[in-house]
Amino acid sequence: MTASDWWRGCAIYQVYPRSFQDSNGDGIGDLPGIIERLPYIASLGVDAIWLSPFFKSPQADMGYDVSDYCAVDPMFGTMDDFERMVSEAHRLGLKIIIDQVLAHTSDKHPWFVESRMSRANARADWFVWANAKPDGTAPNNWLSVFGGSAWEWESTRKQYYLHNFLVSQPALNFHNPAVQDALLDSVRFWLEKGVDGFRLDTVNYYFQDAELRMNPPLPKRKREALNPSNPYLLQHHLYDKTRPENVSFLRRFRALLDSFGERTSVGEVGDEDRSLDTVAAYTEGGDKLHMCYTFDMLGDEFSPAHFRGCVERFFDKVRDGWVCWAFSNHDVKRHVSRWVKPGQNSDDVARFAISLLACLPGSICLYEGEELGMEEAELTFEQLRDPYGIRFWPGFKGRDGCRTPMVWEAAQKNAGFSTGVTWLPVSAESAARAVDVQERDGGSVLAHYRAVLAARKAERALVEGGFAFLYSGRDVLAFVRESKGRRVLSVFNFSEQPVKWKLPRGVEVGTAVLPGTGRVDRGVVMLPPLGSLVAGLK
Template identity: 70%
Template structure:
C-alpha cells in the first residue's frame, strides 16, 4: 500500500470482513471454522487487501450467531480451538494481512458467568455489573426504551424481581459501563487478544455502551407524533436520546485507546448506529487522537443510490470531522448486499458491482469489503424454514432478516455445496451463487473478481487514493465528481449513477487527462462522456499555477 509521511497502516487501508460461519467448513458439520479461514486466506491476500476483520468466534450459545458472548477468552468449539486461532493469525501475518477481531462489549450472553452471578441476588459482588431496575408501581418496565430486535428493551427476572436492560435480544443483557469494575474486566479480555498478536479490533455497537443513569424515557420522533412514520421497526419510532450515545462513552473509549497504545501498530474501528446523528457521533469518537482510530456508519449501507446521497455523506464527514477518520462500506453481515440494493429493475448487477468497487476505492477514508462481494454476489432469497436469524424469524415476511447476506461463500462450481462444506450447510447455497464461484471467476479476466483485483491494485498504487485529500466538484444530474490530491499527483474521479448516459463538462482549470480506469471518453479535453454507470479516474495537471478556490480545499 502506498504511504505518505509514514502514515499508519490503518489510514486508508482495505479491510476484508470474514463471517467465519459462512467462509469455509473443514469438519463437515456445515458451519465454517477457523481452520477453514486459514485455508482460504491466500484468496483474501490475492485481492490486495491489507487486513481481515473476523466476525465473532468466541464461545457462545449462538442465539445471535456469536454476538452473544458467554466467554470472551475462549473459542467456541464449533469454530475450533485457541491453537487454531493462533495458527490463523500466523498465516495471515505470513501473507502480509493484519488481523482485526470483533469485540462485542456492550452486552454479553445471558449464559455468561458474570450474568449468572449478577442475577442471583441484589447484593452479590457482581450485582451491579448489568443494568437492573425496579418495576414501576403498576409492574411495567422502568421506561419506554425499545429493543433494536423488537419489543421493549427490558426483561423481567423472577429471581431478582427486577428488570434488566437488553438493547438487542432478551438473551443479550447489557453490561453496566457506569461500573468501573465492568470496564476493567472488559479491557482485560481485550488485552488477552492483544497478547495473542491481533492487530486491531472492530467494536460492535460502539455507541451503545453507556446508558442514561437516570433511565429517562426517549421522546417520540416528530413523524411518529404526526402519524407519518412508516418504518417497519418500532425501534425507529423514537428519538434515542437516552438509551445510547451518552457523553460518558467518550471516557471509556479514551481508556480503551490508552490500553491499545501500549502496543505497537494496533488500531480500532467502531460501528456507529445513531439515526440522524451518525456523522456527529463519528466526529466525537475519532477526533483528538485519543479515542477510536476510525468508525463506520450505516449512511452508505442503506437503499439510497445516488450521486447526491454519496456527496452529502462525504461533505458531512469532511466538514464535521477535523482530524478523525472514516471507514466506508457498502455491504456487511447486517444489511442486504449492495448489488441487490442498488441494481435497478432490469439493470445489470455486474455493472453495479464494478461501479461500486471503483467508487469505494476512490473515496477518502479506509474501506471495508464483505466476503463474497468480490464475486458480485446478490442477496440470497431464502424460504422461511431455512432462516436462522432471530430478526427474520420474528418479523417475517415484513422483514426477512439478515440470513440472505450470510449464506456460504462459493469456492468451486460443480463441487458439493460449491466447495464450502461436505455436510449440509447451516444456510443453503443458492444455485445463482454457484455459477459465480471463485474458480469460475479466477479463469475469467473479464469477471467481477478480476475487476476487484484491478481496482484495489489501482488504489494501492496511487497514494492520492490511499491517504490523499478530497475536493468535491460541481456536477449536474446524477453525477459525482471529485479530486484526490496526494504527493506529486492529482486524480480526477467522476461517476455517473444514472441508468442513462451523461456528459460532464470539465472545469476550466483542469488540463490534460491521462485515464487510469473507467469507460469515459475524453472529448476535446473539455468534457467527459459517461455511459450508464460509467466511471472515469485519471491524472491531470492544473492549467493555472494556483489551485482553484471554489469549494472546500483539502489539499
C-alpha cells in the first residue's frame, strides 16, 4: 500500500465529544478534554480518530443540527483548541476524521433563516420547499425518521419544508449547484485546517426526487414481519433518499479530497434492504467515497452465519470498493449488551468481539468505552436527552444509553469525566470499569484490546489480506486471511459450550497471532465457550 492508502485496513476510534472528557466542570466534554486524553487513544494502537460533531449548533440533536459549518461551538472550546488537537494528534501518529452533516442544517443556520423569509430571496431554493396539496395537507407521504410527517408548514412562505429527522433540521436542496458549492467550501475549510478525512452522516439522504413522488409501502409480507415501533420502516424509500444524482456529487466531493492528497472518507449508509447496492454505487471506481459502513453488524444477531453472510454479501456485491466494520457507535445499543446471554460474562463477549472484528477483511471502527467493556446504561425517561428516544418512549428508549460519559478514574467524582453535574449520569457499574482500574489488571478487557490491536497492526494479512471462509458448522466461524504468501487462520466459537473443530487436511497451525483461548490437539482446534484461535499457518 502507498501512503495515500493508509485508510485501507486502518483502525478508527470514535470520540463522542460531549461524553469523552470535560475540562471545565460544566458536565459536558470538550476539545481541551480530548487533547488531555490523546495519549490514551494513541496507547490503544488505533490509527485515526473519528470526531463526532463539534460545530456551532443549538444542540437539538446533539450537534447533528449545524448552524455554522466553519465554527467550533463554544460548548466544546475554540478554533485554537481544535487546531491544537489536530497538531497534537498528528504528533502522536493519529489521523483526524471529522463528522460532516451535509444533508441538513439547523433551522438556526443563516441559510435557512434567510430561505424561510420569502420565496424570492437569494437562498429561497437552498432548501426543499413545496406547496401544500389543495386540501392543505403535506405534499406527499414522506415520513421523518424521528416520527411523523417529514414536512413542516412555514407560515411566512406559506409552504412546507422537508425535514428527514427533527423539525429543526431542514433538508438542503442538493439540486441547486450553489448549495453543493457552499458545502464543498466548508469541506475545503477543514481540509485546510489539516483534517485527514470525513465521516459523512446520512450520506444517502442528500438528494430527493425532484418531482416529490410518493413512497410506496413495503410489501405486506415484509410489513408484517417487521412490526416496527417506528412507522418510517413501513415505506419503501424510493424517492426521499438514495437518488441517482447523489453519485455525481460524491465525485465532486472526492475530487476535492484528492486535491489535498492522503485524505479519506467514510459514508454512513442507512438504506434498509438496498444498503449494499448503495455502498457499491458509492465506493466503486476509486472516484467517490473511499469506504462506507452499513448497519448490518449493528443489530442483535450474533451467529457465525450472520457474520459470514455480512462479509460474503458485501464482497459479492462490492467488487472494488471498501468497507469499514463496526459493532457499536453513538446511535445503537452497545454491542456487549446486545449480544450477551443470561449467565454469560460480558467481558468474555467484549474480548471475543474485538478479536473477531480485528480479523474481518476491511477497516474497523471502535466506539469510545467499548475497550473497557462498557455496557448500555439504563436510564429513566426523566434522564433522557435524545429527542428520538423521547418521541418513541417506551417502545424505543433512544440512544442515550450508549452515550453516557467515558470513565477514567473509578474513585473520582463522575469517574474522572467531570467535576460538575454531567449531562448524562455516570453509573456505579460504569465507574467500576474505569481506565485506571483496568490498567492495573493484565487480564482486563482494555489489556486485551491493546494486545489485539497491536498484533493486528503487526500482521499484514489481517490488515490488507484476502480471505476465504472454511466449512465450520453451526457454532463456529472459520476463515483464512492471506497476503503475499502469509496465511492466518481464524476460528471462533459463538456457542455457550466447548466445541471441537477439525483442521482441513494438510493444514498445520503455527504461532498464535492474537491472544486467544483456543488450542490445537492432534489436528483438532479445541475452543471453550466464546473461545477463539487466530494463528499463522505453516
